[in-house]
Amino acid sequence: MSDCLIIGGGIIGLLSARLLNEAGLDVQIIDKGEPGRESSWAGGGILSPLYPWRYPDPINQLAAWSQQRYPALLQSLLDETGIDPELEPSGMLFLDDGEDYQGWAAKWAVECQEIEGREELAGLEPNLAAEYTRGLLLPAVNHVRNPRLLKAMLASLRKRGVKIQANVAAKKLLIEQNRVVGVATPEGEIRADKVLVAAGSWSAGLLDEFCGPPPKIQPVKGQMLLYRAEPGVLKHILMHEGHYLIPRRDGRILVGSSMEYTGFDKSTTPQVRDELSTVATGLIPALAEYPIEKHWAGLRPGSPEGIPYIGACPDVDGLFVNAGHFRNGVVMGLAAAYLGADLMLNRDPIVNPLPYQVGTR
Ligand SMILES: Cc1cc2nc3c(=O)[nH]c(=O)nc-3n(C[C@H](O)[C@H](O)[C@H](O)COP(=O)(O)OP(=O)(O)OC[C@H]3O[C@@H](n4cnc5c(N)ncnc54)[C@H](O)[C@@H]3O)c2cc1C
Known part of the structure; x- marks a missing residue:
């Protein structure tokens, strides 16, 4: 039984795993396919919202926080793994x-x-x-070669002892007395103390029954x-x-x-x-x-206005969400993962978590 099971090995799940592992948690990731091969792989890797002035503050806030810190993360991934995510300062x-x-x-x-x-x-x-x-x-404005970023993230997490399982789909969350205890998969149950749903476009399907109102992610x-x-x-x-x-x-x-x-x-x-x-x-x-x-x-x-859902599911202890990053999941990803980890670990959050709260919109 791990301390934290993460459903979804896209950029959000992988960055979250890094931070939770750094905080000393025993972290496990499952992905229904190959980790890092869905939206995070398919995107452009621009480290800015497309017309940032057209977006609300909660998006610019996460983007600005990440933009300052991506260079250090990418350098440390290169040092750790030898895989270069190719940060390009193109403007x-x-x-x-x-x-x-x-x-x-x-x-x-x-x-x-x-x-x-x-x-x-x-x-x-x-x-x-x-x-x-x-x-x-x-x-x-920079951009990053996102498939390489994901490859570097996966290599680094494996080195750090994070268990990553491909082709294991969460079918249902297991809830006992208003507390999440794990997930059901076709290969059997996986038990964990905390569960983070970072399943990108598929997140709402897992949360529908348990989070009221469920995140509007499509x-x-x-x-x-x-x-x-x-x-x-x-x-x-x-x-x-x-x-x-x-x-x-x-x-x-x-x-x-x-x-x-x-x-x-x-x-x-x-x-x-x-x-x-x-x-x-x-x-x-x-x-x-x-x-x-x-x-x-x-x-x-x-998601509505492109604002992600980040934080605890109010009705189920131990269940957390980090999903719905729409067009800006790479640029917001680092800050979103930090904020989510802060909330899971009861640390002071890097930014005001209210705009991203689960179960309120
Ligand atoms: C064409 C395109 C261009 C983009 N360009 C940019 C850009 O330039 N800059 C930017 O910031 N953002 C961009 N984005 C958006 C960005 O890619 C996404 O917001 C981000 O990748 C979302 O990350 P994620 O980890 O939430 O989702 P994903 O990368 O989709 O990862 C979710 C993972 O969960 C897994 N999963 C789903 N259901 C289950 C289950 N039941 N059990 C187990 N695993 C499950 C999936 O297999 C997947 O690997 C772009 C997206 C696209 C499609």
């Missing part, structure tokens, strides 16, 4: 007009540079299509394309009309993404492939010369 360039960002920038003390004129823009991004003549640059499909380009073709993360391009260190370029409310369906479609490639070559015409290497989809754990 993020917005090409949309009329964004009302000033109040947000002042509140969160974020450096923003307005770029005026074709020449100045081309100096930043030489391959950008000629029709773009102005932009807004957030120079401090899958929102996002499709992505990967171009096999060369270093230098794109220098910054580009944002335009809700779509983005991300330059990986080796020259590959990710293009995202769709927002589809189609249940637990991860199929890709030729329509979205066309839409994303049109966006990509419209922004960077040179991309037409490079092959599309991959096309995939992932399920974001959608």
Whole structure:
């Protein structure tokens, strides 16, 4: 019997496991598939909300906290495992007009540079299509190669003695006298003192019976394309009309993404492939010369306003939730995991936990 059983080996479950293990708990993770292969793997790894000024404070709060601390975590993962999550200080360039960002920038003390004129823009991004003549640059935004981050996290946790089981699905929480005692799986019961549900898009299904009102989490499909380009073709993360391009260190370029409310369906479609490639070559015409290497989809754990549910389930002792991070689970993930661990360990929380409370919305 472990001190804490974590359901879900995505970024939230893995970061939570690291912190709980560091606090001295005996931690076990189960995943219904391969850990780290769902939303956290499928995403873009941008360490910023997409248009941060459009999001409420609870999201910016977690994002800002994580942004400051990711570099140290990624360095220690590299030192521990030899796996480089490739933190890239590319900055993020917005090409949309009329964004009302000033109040947000002042509140969160974020450096923003307005770029005026074709020449100045081309100096930043030489391959950008000629029709773009102005932009807004957030120079401090980084991105990370999320599949490598997950690989490094898994390697580090295994070294630290955290038990990680793939292909073990939690089917039902086991509750005795208003206290969680473990989960039922097809392989039998797993008993634990505390249970953390970090099952991304699948979390609500496990909690429906026990958490009133249950978290409103639903899958929102996002499709992505990967171009096999060369270093230098794109220098910054580009944002335009809700779509983005991300330059990986080796020259590959990710293009995202769709927002589809189609249940637990991860199929890709030729329509979205066309839409994303049109966006990509419209922004960077040179991309037409490079092959599309991959096309995939992932399920974001959608939640109202994108605010995650973090904390104890009010009706069941020992049962905790950290889920519903929607479009920003990587950038918010570090802070979300810290906050969740603080609440599980009765420590002073890093931020006010009220906006994320379970059972209140
Ligand atoms: C296309 C796309 C682009 C994105 N881009 C970004 C970005 O640039 N920046 C950013 O910050 N965020 C981004 N996101 C969002 C981010 O990826 C998610 O918010 C985050 O990965 C959620 O992490 P998670 O651990 O909660 O969920 P997941 O990674 O989905 O992990 C949940 C895990 O739980 C397991 N599980 C589910 N049910 C059970 C069960 N019953 N028993 C056992 N295990 C179970 C699953 O198998 C899975 O491994 C993007 C998402 C997508 C899809």
